[in-house]
Amino acid sequence: MPNEIIRHPRLSSDAVRLLTWALSLPEEALEPLSRTAQRASIGKSAFTRAKRELVAEGFVHEWRRQADGGRWVTDQMISNVPLTVTEAEAARDGRPSVQSPATGEPNRPAVGRSPKKTRRNNYNPPTPVPAPADEPEAMADETPAAAEREGEDPSASKQSPVCMVPPPLVERGGLALAAIAHAEPRLRLSGRDVAGLAILAGEWFQRGGGMPDLREALISGLPEVVHSPGALVRNRLTRKMPTVPTFAEQREADRHATAGPRVGEMRECTGDHVQPRLFRPVDGETLCLACRSDAEAGVAAAIDAAVRGGAAVRELLHTRQAGVAA
DSSP states (O other): OOHHHHTOTTOOHHHHHHHHHHHTSOTTOOOOHHHHHHHTTOOHHHHHHHHHHHHHHTSEEEEEEEOGGGOEEEEEEEOSSOOOHHHHHHHHHTOOOSSOOOOSOOOOOOSSOOTTOOTTTTOOOOOOOOOOOOOOOOOOOOSHHHHTOOSSOTTSSSOOOOOOOOHHHHHHHHHHHHHHHHHOGGGOOOHHHHHHHHHHHHHHHHTTOOHHHHHHHHHTTOOSOOSOHHHHHHHHHHHTOOOOOOHHHHHHHHHHHHHSOGGGGOEEOOSOOSSOOEEOOSSSOSSOHHHHHHHHHHHHHHHHHHHHHHHHHHHHHHHHHHHHHO
């Protein structure tokens, strides 16, 4: 195991523990990373974050394929050095590497103890890790000129990260974006936009961000006219994403999350129900989804009836005016 794994600046302690545990297994061991995480006493949330870090750094690669009988299986490759997708596929398929082997006959091992193997000469320096390139600071989008730069996707120039956001958080992110778009007319998102941005919003919640912070990040400093709400929301979600919490903060958040009951986040609907109905509000709603749908349908029916009544009144007045004139 290279020293750079232990000293890697972007791998958390859970990611290092998971990778070292997997590398310590025999080569013939076929054990998925989820099973390795259970044996290493790594929780589900910590395992999700650790696996995402290992995939992003190139230590873990996955491929889905359809096996005999129509079943879908996932092949995982764990390496002790970072590999690109091309290098990982070459190692999986057994193709030779791009480096040429050294010429000549192999040397025979020397008999006896090597006089050069002393404590002073046995130093194993760590493999140098290339320093990340300094990224230019993103310009603030509080001005209309910067906020209207929606046509350029900030993630188009770099490879999209592997999505490891749990489905409940993706669903919560979609509901949050729909609520914000409903409250702010300048951010009218289509159903396709909400579905495409739900993963980013879910990652926002996964990193510890709250609904008030998300609303403030998307609504503050909006220009009077927004030509592309979907691109603007994607830009702000990407640039204002909360930083990944430290290991101590993750442990503290997990302890607080498991301490209180989940029902404490729910609220009783104030609508007309035979029995009390609890729901989880997204943006301070007092009615459940069914009651809100019924209320919107009632408002639409009332507006339609008012329009028809106004048309009937105008027709009656026109008929009376025609009779008086005759």
